[in-house]
Amino acid sequence: MMHSFSCYVRMASAMARSQMQYRVNFLTQILSMVITYSGQFIALFWLTQRFNTVGGWRFEEIILLYALAILAWGVCVSAFFGLQAFEDIVRKGTFDRALLRPMNPLLHVLGSNSPISGVGQFVFSIGAFIIAIIQAGVPMTWVKLVYLVLTALGGGLILGSAMIGVATLTFWTVRSYVFYWSLVYPARQLINYPISIYHWGLRLVLTFVFPFAFVNYFPAHVLLDRVAELNYPVLAWLTPLVGVAAVAVAYRAWTWGARYYTGTGS
């Protein structure tokens, strides 16, 4: 496994170097991402200007939720977003290659994903996070800062396990784009708002089945000193653990699904 990881690191850093070769393209992509997320930021600002709070959360708190969601998404984009295009690999039969290489097939596929493709997300979300923290006037401590990093990684793993899920379904359906854009993408939008505004059934699903609430809603309580408001305060601290568990489950599903892969041709 260590060998596979070191192969992955080499492949991914080669991808990063190749992406950096197109400098203007790389910079416009970052700028374009920042503009896109800022549009949503302004729309949220207008919404809270008119209504003051969304389900009891003020503008800066909503922005903190949004910043955490985009930060984790940046991690996911950097490591897992290539799986969106997994159907091309399955359809063309090039997954054969990953199976034959002397390394873990999933890491082989992930190795062709540029690890710096989430830079636009990082630039935006760190900026938005700083604005939110200053506006909210909550003190930043070392504990919170460390937990922020762990949350970003954990949240990235939670979203990443959804991408692994998408790729797993591809083994049977030979479709991945549609699973991402029709299910994962809208589900990601659900957590841009405090999940307390939704029906309890949906809240349970977002906590226990597809644990997206751990990406931002629960950890935001730590960063905003609101942990006491949760019925089960421990949930606010679980994001890194949930991330690891989600990837473990998704990885099991993936290895099981991979057995149903049939190459093209003879």
Next chain:
Amino acid sequence: MRALYAFVAQGMRQQMAYKVEGFIGIGSTIIWLTLFVGIWSALLSGDPAALQAQLIYVIGMRTLSELNLVPTWELGEKFRQGDVALELIKPVSLPVRTMAGYFGAALFRTIRALPVFVLGWILLRLPAPAWDRTLLFALSAIFSHLITSSGLIALSMIALWTVQFDEADNLWSTLVILFSGQLVPLHYLPDWAANVARVLPFSGIYYTPSAILSGTLQGGALVQALALQAGWAFILCAVLGLMWRAGGRKLTIQGG
């Protein structure tokens, strides 16, 4: 006209062929509807009348977003790979054919999602829609589709000059988020932003039809908004036509 109809029908049939996509599409419709109903129920919980109008608005808006899904990234691929060269020898021009095909596919997707919206309407206990408003909504929805489809195809034509249009596409989506009324209807925007949004084409995509359905737009304001929307649909279609003619002359096929 016959040719146009054939392309619309072809677009519908193509969409029908994707069965997996059909089932997933229904799931997608449900998630989006839940999201917007959740937000607005939280925001307007103290004002039942405004909430009712807003929920009707949301159902209208989600119907339109099924109708406004235009897969122009396929066109981008065509330009990149040089397949567009073949387009120049076909008797019906690329924009006309593409728009008719997209309309067919969009119409099928909308019809497929309709049961979800009807069920949502019933579950949310909304009053039966007035037939005149519904008809005007349908008319306005067609203009809405024309604006999106011609606007996005025109943007993808930029690729004829630069072989890259993703950034222009992202800029369009950002303007849609801000000024179309998708997330925040114009009457809930700050005054200055609402005034800007009213004259831009984007409000024709979601706000105008949805506000007609919810009864927020009435009388003179309704006629004005509808006329403006039709005007934008016409202008964008004209721009698309001009771009295609100019682009056809300019076109360089990679490797050709």
